[in-house]
Amino acid sequence: MTQSYRLSAGGRIDRTRTLTFSFDGKLYLGHPGDTLASALLANGVHLVGRSFKYHRPRGILTAGGEEPNALVGVGRDDAHFTPNLRATQVELYDGLTSESQNRAPSLERDYGAINDVFWRFFPAGFYYKTFMWPRKAWTKFFEPRIREMAGLGRSPQTPDAARYAQRFAHCDVLVVGAGPAGLAAALAAAKTGARVILCDEQSEAGGSLLAEPDAQIDGLPAAEWLKTALAQFVAYPQVKLLTRTTAFGYFPHNMIGLAQALTDHEGERNDAQPRGRLWQVRAKRVVIAAGAIERPLVFPDNDRPGIMLAEAARLYLERYGVLPGRRALIFTAHDGAYRTALALQRAGCAIAGIVDLRPNAGGPWVAAAQKAGLAIYPASTIATTDGRLRITGATVKPIAGGSGQRLSCDTLLMSGGFTPSVHLFSQSRGKLVFDATLDAFLPGAPAEACSVAGSAAGVAALAEVMASGAEAGAEAAGGSAFSYQVTNAPEAQGGFIGAVPYHGDPGSVRAFLDYQNDVTAKDIALAMREGMKSVEHVKRFTTNGMATDQGKLSNMNALGIMSPVLGKPVPAIGTTTFRMPYTPVPFGYFAGYARGELFDPERHTAIHGWAEAQGAVFEDVSLWKRARYFPRGSEDMHKAVARECRAVRNGVGIFDASTLGKIEVVGPDAAEFLNRMYINAWTKLQPGKLRYGILLREDGFVIDDGVIGRITDTRFHVTTTTGGAARVLTMMEDYLQTEFPELNVWLTSTTEQYAVIAVQGPMARKVVAPLITGADISAEALPHMSMVECKIAGVPARLFRVSFTGELGFEINVPADYGRAVWEALMASGKPYDITPYGTETMHVLRAEKGYIIVGQETDGTVTPDDVGYAGMIGKAKPDFVGKRALARKAFAEQTNRKQLVGLLTDDPALVLDEGAHIVADPAQPKPMTMLGHITSSYWSETLGRSVALALLRDGRARTGEQLYVPLATGNARVSVVAPVFYDPEGTRLNG
Amino acid sequence: MLLIPCPYCGNRPEIEFAYGGEAHVVRAADPRKEDDAAWTEFLYFRKNPRGDHAERWRHAFGCGRFFNVKRNTYTDHIEASYRIGEMLP
Amino acid sequence: MDNLAETTSLSRLFALSGQAGDRHCRPVTGGARFSLRVPQASLGAAGEALGLDLTGPINRAVSAGQRTALRLGPDEWLLLLAETDAATVAASLSQRLTDGLYSLADISHRQTGIALEGVAVTDILNGGCPLDFDPAAFPVGMATRTIFFKAEIVLWRQDLTRFHMEVWRSFAPYVWSLLANVGCEYAD
Structure with a gap:
């Protein structure tokens, strides 16, 4: 197809180059500078989509981000595909591949159009009322069908190939919109030396000046003035001009979200460079110069392809050199449409007539139209239109009544006036004030440091638009405004909100307000008949304004319809909240760099590389990767863990415990601070000794545990759980800073300062001792729960004699850089004893055999020290510690059936219970059964040759010896309640 | 994203901070002297006003200090920030 | 075995460098680090012990x-x-502050250093750090703890186009990769 609607001259496109693109598989031609919409129109294509609900054929309605109909999917393949783009904003590039949406099999023949034949059965609220019964049918039948029928574009199925960037930025003045007001504001601010960011959603700055052939600014044609203005910015290095950048959200404290498209217009050829960049701009002041959006008129069948907004048509003509049709009918309540008619006539388009709702429109534009001999129908309306896939004509009637007259046309251009774009201002929680003369909500008192300029503030004439911009920019930057001489730019006036009078049966026509969601004037009336009085209820009942265009075209018309029915003026009804984003932003912009391995930090210990080389299987523990087991040959986890357990019990094992949280607690009051934090008593703990500490929350429940070593009188080495490290330090800082500021003690996280290597098993000392200098680590010199500072393999170390396995054991803290070398030295030293690396799984089994709890496994935030059998650790003489007063409450004291930690042994020694399974007394009791508790840990114990389990059981300690049942998927397992220590209850092995 | 005035570091973006709940909830110097009702109140009951709210923040990715902020929960306007131990302005 | 620490050359750095886009970053090897905590009353004495004036403003x-x-x-x-x-x-410090009213914790191995240099460095940092690097807001000599994407960092501006970054060791590969990732957007 040739570009038969393209003019031979004019516009800002580059006719020296021709681009090929496809739409629904058909090839077309266009030029650089085109949008997909302008290029389609140049080829005479208006039909570009099907509506959401009725699947009505729809054409290009606008020339901007408010476009409700021309939604397309663009991308050369699935990995570069973006659905739901507005064709009016898609810049053309060579090879662009696009498709229409919401139609099957094609735009021209769409099965879904059956909905349009039966439209009377699909009124507003239809879904709320219809698919109520049977309940299951909703998820199984109705919803999938509806989702298939209704909806927008298809989601790509492959990962997005594009990269996305993000940036934080700061400025003195952020100007949103680079039209005449925004440019004037940015220039005024820039002259003060302020840091300015000027952003505009279009491919080039200029706004309305890009389609302004008549006006002169400071003696220059508008386009020329624009060039000089942009050239001036070059002299200000502190001004950043961002085109293709939409200010989509206004967040508290003057944080504005910008979405900058970087490579879309190049066809995303280069995946190495980011496709788009999300800016988070903190501005001292914001000037919103977002312009205004033309309103459609609401009349019967106002949605046929070929029906377009009048200013959009003028824009296609002036900016892209495209005629919307050969014979245009104008329907308006605003002078701007006269300007469109005159321009089209000059360009060779026949004007079928200008139908004006107003009885006696006047002013320069009307006079010019009269002078040009255009047929004007004042005080008239359009009663209906005809044409299936393209408008072919419309019937014009006087508003006063009388017979209609059909005028044929291939395009109908309408204007209901302009709605100021107050979206961002409203998002900032600025108050909107209704202006009755303009029939518009205008920015009132701001809630943030911002101002609104130009047509977004309701100013219409170009001279005033520029003056208001200059003033806003100067005020924002603390400078002085300067004025512009604007000539040959007469103001255009007028406007209408609501549904036009059309003299038909209101029940038999469809006059669309919200094109994208197929909401008609009748739906609004129905909503009010059904009792919806609030604009918010009407919105939700009808879905008016809830589509991706968020009612940019429909909100004011909805209010115009509601106002007379409710007998309330528009400001008394109010308007719905404007929500971000202003226009849809692809998800990739928000994900930014946080994809794949960069989604979260992945923390590795100093010994990780060794474990990896040994083929360890890792598990995630908070952000850490921890070696779970070290399979040899074809071992599965079960076999590997059994072997690792045997090694520790009978010989020696080595374990990377580096992820344990560590806090250095230093100061004269260190012991007193720990007294107040932990349940245990610390004053009498001698330097060189260790103690197992339990930390509660203020409500009395266990939150963390760990071994604490006293290095000197005033220095403690505190360990925490891996996952609790940050939480515990924050909690300690909180108490120290806010409750105990009188204590002279300071906290430092040393988690990553040390690599921690646990050597455990009867042979542990034989492995460690040869590497030690500067200390005697014999059983007599270094008994269980003591520590010494020494050197191991020449590296300074804090050597803890401690065990989480029940065997003789050491935990060796060395500066992290030396972790791997010390580990390898220990491996070498342990070779004669077949030293065996073991992982977290074996560690879990070994400690469960000993009944040692794991916070977060045996505890769940509702467990007290007594519940897990640790009441004896509480420092009885202490007047206070965190959680002590809570535990003393009557509510605790009087509770007799708390869940307590017990051991469980299954009748069948081979059966390993499911963790989390419930415990009941009688499995034959009627459901729901009375739950007595649940399994917290359950393992195969290689040492004991049978399964073992820990459980929290109501009144558990008193039930020792009882037989209970655990219902499992495989049947009811009978278990005996035992003490929660299965191995070496006397602890003799610890002291070896 | 809020811009929070840290009394030590000046205005910093919200992502450097951690919220710390209602301010001026004082832990009694000797909890033993508090009755159960008072302690339950201290443990579990917090204000949730629509409007001015004195609340704690910690400049977690900054100076690490806890401090108090008087913020309007409806407008997000921050009227004042002050150090722990200082009175609500 | 006694001199292993001295004889074994261990990299405090990870296999970091060499990624596309990391030409603005250089690992800083070695060095000792302490976290020093000093109450107001001991500032003068601690400063004398160190030969550094500790009474200056925060974040410097x-x-x-x-x-x-x-x-x-x-x-x-x-x-x-x-x-x-x-x-x-x-x-x-221990000789000068005999009352023990201070805390010194060795964190030499807790974190590592990354030197950043180039005109694009502030832009690259702003890829994941929310601070304003205008010289008026973040002058040469300023140093502060802050955040880079999801990692805590300390940032010290040594010159207009030169920064020293400190990051916990297990977060270093993440931070480095992101610096490189953002750095890909800048030619110089």
């Missing part, structure tokens, strides 16, 4: 010779020292 660096103290909070300094100076510093 003070240096003398190879000793640098970054004041991260009202009572918190990050000391960056030569490795050979660590024992001297610890000893002189």
